[in-house]
Amino acid sequence: MPGYAIEAMNLTKIYMGRVRAVDGVSFKVGRGELFSLLGPNGAGKTTTIKMLSTLLKPTSGDALVEGYSVVRDPGRVRRVIGLVPQDLTADDEMTGWENVYIQARLYGLSGVEARRRTRELLEEFGLLDAAHRRVATYSGGMRRRLEIAMSLVHEPSVLFLDEPTLGLDVQSRRSLWRHIEELKRKGVTILLTTHYMEEAEKLSDRVAIMHRGRIVAVGSPEELKSRIQGDTVYIEPVDPADVQAIVKALQSAGFKASLAGGVVSVPVERAEEVLPAIARAVNGFKVKSMSIAKPTLEEVFIRLTGERLAGGEEAVDTFRFRRMLRSIRR
Numbered sequence: 001m002p003g004y005a006i007e008a009m010n011l012t013k014i015y016m017g018r019v020r021a022v023d024g025v026s027f028k029v030g031r032g033e034l035f036s037l038l039g040p041n042g043a044g045k046t047t048t049i050k051m052l053s054t055l056l057k058p059t060s061g062d063a064l065v066e067g068y069s070v071v072r073d074p075g076r077v078r079r080v081i082g083l084v085p086q087d088l089t090a091d092d093e094m095t096g097w098e099n100v101y102i103q104a105r106l107y108g109l110s111g112v113e114a115r116r117r118t119r120e121l122l123e124e125f126g127l128l129d130a131a132h133r134r135v136a137t138y139s140g141g142m143r144r145r146l147e148i149a150m151s152l153v154h155e156p157s158v159l160f161l162d163e164p165t166l167g168l169d170v171q172s173r174r175s176l177w178r179h180i181e182e183l184k185r186k187g188v189t190i191l192l193t194t195h196y197m198e199e200a201e202k203l204s205d206r207v208a209i210m211h212r213g214r215i216v217a218v219g220s221p222e223e224l225k226s227r228i229q230g231d232t233v234y235i236e237p238v239d240p241a242d243v244q245a246i247v248k249a250l251q252s253a254g255f256k257a258s259l260a261g262g263v264v265s266v267p268v269e270r271a272e273e274v275l276p277a278i279a280r281a282v283n284g285f286k287v288k289s290m291s292i293a294k295p296t297l298e299e300v301f302i303r304l305t306g307e308r309l310a311g312g313e314e315a316v317d318t319f320r321f322r323r324m325l326r327s328i329r330r
């Protein structure tokens with residue numbers, strides 16, 4: 001048994017001889033670990049997953065999945081992995097039951113085994129009640145759950161989830177997170193991609209931040225955030241006219257205070273330790289609110305790349321657009 005579930009070694013994909021979608025990516029994922037690729041649109045997340053799941057041959061480099069090379073031994077890799085691609089794969093015209101059952105038969109389960117496994121999976125993902133409805137009638141969240149169920153028919157030890165909660169509302173997203181956490185508890189190694197930083201932060205043991213085909217940082221959410229030095233304290237006075245005087249008062253108390261969008265912003269190392277001193281410095285003013293901002297993965301990304309991660313709105317539109325395209329193609 002090799003030491004890692006996934007080992008990417010200088011994975012590179014150049015499309016059409018010029019688009020460097022993935023540019024020398026290396027990382028290791030331990031058994032049972034949940035590892036996220038976090039990055040904006042076009043960072044190379046899907047291309048990386050496609051290479052790791054043998055759908056796409058690397059231009060150069062290689063990866064081992066459960067010890068098998070994706071270049072030399074793709075058949076073996078396929079037997080141990082499950083994949084939920086970014087583009088929807090369940091058949092709209094069939095029922096949830098039929099989708100899972102057919103998948104199970106494709107993976108070589110006998111009729112009896114396939115029926116047992118289908119029932120088990122639909123139950124696990126809360127879809128038994130909807131089992132005999134056409135997938136076209138499912139909500140976005142149900143559909144995602146179905147697709148994960150489909151990817152698990154052969155009990156893979158490594159699961160790839162490409163943007164599993166793209167376009168879902170907050171509630172469906174939370175429900176899906178619980179299912180993903182449950183799979184992790186069962187020992188499945190999970191590699192997921194996302195451009196939602198809360199998602200990466202909530203689920204991941206470790207995160208790789210991707211930008212323009214490269215990994216610019218890897219670590220646990222805590223490690224990555226600790227790279228940003230310090231917190232920010234925000235102070236909002238009752239009377240907006242006081243802001244300048246508050247900035248001056250803080251500066252004479254030795255703080256690097258400045259004005260930020262109508263509130264006073266004070267960068268500090270650890271907010272908890274200096275809060276009393278800040279309170280003393282602004283003692284003469286009526287303060288409406290004082291708040292502490294801790295570093296986020298979004299801020300880490302901004303510091304590393306000078307760009308922002310894509311916003312949620314855009315993601316919803318992309319999802320709706322893909323669905324629309326699918327329905328037109330039929």
Ligand SMILES: Nc1ncnc2c1ncn2[C@@H]1O[C@H](COP(=O)(O)OP(=O)(O)OP(=O)(O)O)[C@@H](O)[C@H]1O
Nearest residue numbers: 015019021039040041042043044045046047048195
């Ligand atoms: N088949 C293809 N031919 C040419 N270029 C491609 C192809 N697929 C992807 N690309 C390009 O490769 C880069 C990486 O794309 P990829 O889909 O891997 O990014 P991503 O991180 O998954 O983005 P998203 O968040 O939008 O899903 C992009 O510049 C994209 O336009």
Ligand SMILES: [Mg+2]
Nearest residue numbers: 045046047086
């Ligand atoms: Mg993608």
